[in-house]
Amino acid sequence: MATEALGRPVMDGSRRPFMRRALPYLLSLPALLVCIGILIPFGTAVYYSLQRYNLAFPMTRGFIWFENYTLLFTDPGFWNTVRVSLLYTLYTVGFELVLGLAIAMLLQRRSFFNNTMSILLLLPLMIAPAIAALMWKLMTNPGFGILSYFASLLGFPDFKWASASSSALFTVVLIDIWVYTPFMMVLLLAGLRALPRQPFEAAELDGVPQSFVFFRITLPMLTPYIITASLFRMLESIQQFDIIYAMTQGGPGNSLMVFQVAAYLERYQYTNVGRSAAILMVLWAITFLLSNIFIKQWLRLRERARGVA
Amino acid sequence: MQRQTVIGRGVRVVLLTLVGLFFLFPIFWVLLMSFQTNQDILRIPPSLVFTPTLENYGALISGRLESTAGVLEIRFMNNLMNSVILAVSSVALSLLLGIPAAYAFARFKFRLGEDIAFTLLSFRFAPPLLVLLPLALYFQQMGLIDTYIGLIWVYQLITLPLILWIVRGYFEDISEDIEHAYRLDGNGWFKTFTRIAIPLAKPGIAAATLLSFIFAWNNFVFALILASADKQPVTVGALAFVTASGIQYGQIAASIVLSVTPTLLLALYAQRYLVEGLSLGAVKG
Numbered sequence: 001m002a003t004e005a006l007g008r009p010v011m012d013g014s015r016r017p018f019m020r021r022a023l024p025y026l027l028s029l030p031a032l033l034v035c036i037g038i039l040i041p042f043g044t045a046v047y048y049s050l051q052r053y054n055l056a057f058p059m060t061r062g063f064i065w066f067e068n069y070t071l072l073f074t075d076p077g078f079w080n081t082v083r084v085s086l087l088y089t090l091y092t093v094g095f096e097l098v099l100g101l102a103i104a105m106l107l108q109r110r111s112f113f114n115n116t117m118s119i120l121l122l123l124p125l126m127i128a129p130a131i132a133a134l135m136w137k138l139m140t141n142p143g144f145g146i147l148s149y150f151a152s153l154l155g156f157p158d159f160k161w162a163s164a165s166s167s168a169l170f171t172v173v174l175i176d177i178w179v180y181t182p183f184m185m186v187l188l189l190a191g192l193r194a195l196p197r198q199p200f201e202a203a204e205l206d207g208v209p210q211s212f213v214f215f216r217i218t219l220p221m222l223t224p225y226i227i228t229a230s231l232f233r234m235l236e237s238i239q240q241f242d243i244i245y246a247m248t249q250g251g252p253g254n255s256l257m258v259f260q261v262a263a264y265l266e267r268y269q270y271t272n273v274g275r276s277a278a279i280l281m282v283l284w285a286i287t288f289l290l291s292n293i294f295i296k297q298w299l300r301l302r303e304r305a306r307g308v309a
Numbered sequence: 310m311q312r313q314t315v316i317g318r319g320v321r322v323v324l325l326t327l328v329g330l331f332f333l334f335p336i337f338w339v340l341l342m343s344f345q346t347n348q349d350i351l352r353i354p355p356s357l358v359f360t361p362t363l364e365n366y367g368a369l370i371s372g373r374l375e376s377t378a379g380v381l382e383i384r385f386m387n388n389l390m391n392s393v394i395l396a397v398s399s400v401a402l403s404l405l406l407g408i409p410a411a412y413a414f415a416r417f418k419f420r421l422g423e424d425i426a427f428t429l430l431s432f433r434f435a436p437p438l439l440v441l442l443p444l445a446l447y448f449q450q451m452g453l454i455d456t457y458i459g460l461i462w463v464y465q466l467i468t469l470p471l472i473l474w475i476v477r478g479y480f481e482d483i484s485e486d487i488e489h490a491y492r493l494d495g496n497g498w499f500k501t502f503t504r505i506a507i508p509l510a511k512p513g514i515a516a517a518t519l520l521s522f523i524f525a526w527n528n529f530v531f532a533l534i535l536a537s538a539d540k541q542p543v544t545v546g547a548l549a550f551v552t553a554s555g556i557q558y559g560q561i562a563a564s565i566v567l568s569v570t571p572t573l574l575l576a577l578y579a580q581r582y583l584v585e586g587l588s589l590g591a592v593k594g
Binding site: 024030037045048103125129136141143144146178183191245246267277280287295301 | 328409523526568
C-alpha cells in the first residue's frame, strides 16, 4: 500500500498554476489559524512571567525581567514542587511500564480469551482521569469505602489514603497506574505481536532458556516501542493535573503540589499571575525538551509501522 | 514460541485474574453503588446483597434531590448535555478543518505544512494551563466566557492534532496512481479528494473521530478554567456535584456512571480502532 512517491505534488500540466501552488496553503489555512490562535496566549504567558503581576495589587504591576524566576529558584516550596512532580513521574511511568509489559506478555498469544481481556482492560483508559479520581475517592472513603475496608482486613485499620500526607502520593500514583497502565499494555502488546517470529523459533529449536530469550531477544527488539510509550507517558505524567486536583487539590499540606496544581493555586488562590506563569514556563521547558525527543522517536516508529503494513 | 505446561498455564490464569480484578473491580463497584440507597452504601462490612433502587438516577434526571437536610437542585443533566454539545461540535469542526489540512500535508510536501503540523503536535504536549490562564483573561474581555463557541475553539487543541496526524497517515498510504487515473478521466481536484481520497481513508477518519471524541469528552481542565457554571461538561460538573451534595454517595456514584457510559460503550464498540489512534498511528492495531 505504502507509496514512496509522496514527495512530488500532483501535477497535471500547467493549468491554473497559481491555484495549484496556493492549494496546499488554502487547505491548511484553518489549521494555521488555530496555530496562531495558540501562539498568542503562549506569548502572553511568557510576557506575564516577566512581570510583577498580582491581581490583588494591580498598582504594583510592572516589568521585572527574570525576578519571578530567581524568586522561584530560591524558594523551597518550588523545589518541593519539582521533587513531587519528578517522583510522581518516576513512580507512575516505572510501574506502568513494568506492569504493562508483564500484562502484554501474558496476553501475547492470540486467543478469544486474551483478545476479550485486552479489550476489557482498555476500559479504565476511557474514563476521564478526573472522574476516575472521584471513583477512587468513593472507594477510599474512611467511613464506607471498600478499599478502606480491605485495608482494615489486611491490618491497617485506619489507613488514610489520600488524606494523609504519608500515603497521598501512593494513592494518586495508584489511580494513575489504574488509568494509564492499559495505555502501556496496548502499545506494547501491539509491539510484541509485530515482532518477527524467526528469532523466537530459532531460540526454541536450540532450547535456549526463557529468561535468555526475554533479555536478549524480546527486550532489545521491543525497545523502540518501550521508549516511545514511556516518553509519551512521561510527558503526560509530569503535567498531571486532573487526578491530583480532583483528589486533593495538591494537599494535604503541599504533599502533592505538582507543577500544574501549584500554578493553578498560585493563580486562583493567591492571584499571582506572574509567578504562576513562571512556574508554567519552567514546566514548558521540560516538556518541550521531552516532546522533541518523543516526536523523533514516534516518527521513526511510525515509518516502521507503515513500512510493515 | 512458548512451552505451555500445566503449571505455566495455571500461573497465567491466576495472574490474569488478578489483573482483571484490579482494573475492572472499581468500575463494577461504583456501578453497584449507583443502585444502592445510602443505608446500603454505609453498611459495614460491605455486602453484595441489597435491593437495587433507581432512586439515584431518578433524582439526577429530575434534577431534584430530596433529603433530610432539604431539597437540593441538581444540574447534572445540563452538564451531560453540555458534554454532548462540546464533544460533538469540537470533533465536527476538527474534521472540517483537519481533513483538508491532512490531505494537503500528505499530498504536497511544503515547508510551512510541516511546520504547522509540528507546531500543532508540540502544543498537544505543552502544559495546557500555560495557554489557558492567559486565555481566561482574553475570554473575559472578548465576552466568550459564557459561550460554547470559545470552548469549542479551545477544544481544537486536543481534537485537531489527533485528526490531522492519524488521517494524514492514511492519505499517505493511498497510492497516488489511483488519484492520477481518476484525474486523467477529466475529474477536478475537489472531486478526486471527495470521491477517491476520503472514501479510501475512511478507517483512519473513523479512528480519529472516535478517539478525539473520547478525549474531548474526558477533558477536565479546559472547562474548569474557561467555562461558566451552566456551560460545564460532566467532568467538571461531577466534581462540583461532589462538593455540593457532600454525602449523597448513591447519587455521586450514579453521576459517575452516567458520565463514563458514553465513552465506555464507544470504546467497546470501536475497539479495533483504538490501538492505532492511541499511538497516533505509530503502532498498527
